[in-house]
Amino acid sequence: MDSIDLEVLKTCEQWLREGRRCELVTVVKTWGSSPRPEGAMLAIAENGQVIGSVSGGCIEDDLIARVQSEGCTRQRPEIVTYGITADEAHRFGLPCGGTIQLAIEPLHADSQIGALLARLAAHELIARELNLQDGSVALHHAENNDVLALSDSHLRTIHGPRWRLLIIGAGQLSRFLASIALGMDYQVTVCDPREEYRETWQLEGVQLVHEMPDDTVIAMQLDARSAVVALTHDPKLDDMALMEALKSSAFYVGAIGSRSNNAKRKQRLLELDLSASQIAKLHGPIGLYIGSKTPPEIAISILAEMTAVKNQVPVVKENQIDYAKERMSLSNAGSYQV
Known part of the structure; x- marks a missing residue:
């Protein structure tokens, strides 16, 4: 696109x-x-x-x-x-x-x-x-x-693309997220060291890399026009990359998962010597609540939140009762988890 x-x-x-x-x-x-x-x-x-x-x-x-x-x-x-x-x-x-x-x-x-x-x-x-x-x-x-x-x-x-998006994980949700982001004039990079996911990835205009995600974050030298979205659900892949991204000046850093998983992720990041202010930059649960359940809908909700942050529009999630129960996240196996 x-x-x-x-x-x-x-x-x-x-x-x-x-x-x-x-x-x-x-x-x-x-x-x-x-x-x-x-x-x-x-x-x-x-x-x-x-x-x-x-x-x-x-x-x-x-x-x-x-x-x-x-x-x-x-x-x-x-x-x-x-x-x-x-x-x-x-x-x-x-x-x-x-x-x-x-x-x-x-x-x-x-x-x-x-x-x-x-x-x-x-x-x-x-x-x-x-x-x-x-x-x-x-x-x-x-x-x-x-x-x-x-x-x-x-x-x-x-x-030319004035904004960059790094997506960690080459799953189904990543494909929809990358497709829409291309249409929004992002330069999109997808990083996944897992060969079984890279073999089925096909999307013209997206750079696919197989290095470890934290190495990719460092190599990209993220600036204030960069965003990072972690979608693997695997702490071994996500956490180190999120640590490096949160230390950068990226305007948006987010990770998929429920409120409880996000709380556990933040606790792990504290153990990686990140400051409370750095961890506070992490968006999770990721995306604006729009009742999304399918991969395309979740991709839209993520990019809606990214766009609001990019345009300096306050992201308000108050009064979203049972957000974690209603927000569906995509698992590596392609099924949905509450």
Whole structure:
């Protein structure tokens, strides 16, 4: 599963190969409330076919109508603004008088879309620099703290996975968790030293490693854009890796299991010389309570909690009576344990 923005870029490359005229539309700035963040992309072909989104739908309708009536006629990039007046904001479905600024770029053979995709496939984080005067493009290596930047002459956009997820255990739940995380633009690594689990693992776009999980955690040099989720139920695999992860600056560290198992895990971690504040970073039972019982539902609950933590939204689990009884966790054998 590709992220939305990656699907947009791949579709652009396909249209260019087919000789179809097309334009790439990027959100470069917003004021007030906006349905899509800066950097969101949409591509539109000369027949009005579109992929991606930059708003709740009304701006897309306007862009499609213009292309269908005028064609893809731009010769160079253009910056356009929607929602300057209250009437426009209402007409284009921008809530609370929001305003959105877009860069509309006519694509051509020198737009570097193919080269960008090749470097993204190698898990690089790339800055794409668009010259607004002549439409030329340059690609540069980017850093994690780089952000979209617009000047009078250039637009710099950042592409590639900005977040990393390490999943410990290559079981069934891991497959669903990794699939959804890929679509959320995570760079996903699955670690499992057990050969019997690795032999059946197949998921394109995910790196599978067979080292011990704690060695993998150390090698990855986890930072504030990293998350670790332990799913094996095996203390021999999980505990040492969790110890190293909790000592790092990873924004999220979680482990599957019931409340009682989580309490036992925390006691074991205390014996590994972790401080109380470090152990307090551990999320367990993992995930937001949504009544999940199947692997896909559990994966959604885990990523929901990860997303809340990433976005600095308070995770509230109060009043979840009998949480441990209702929360199902996936065992190594593929059955469910309360």
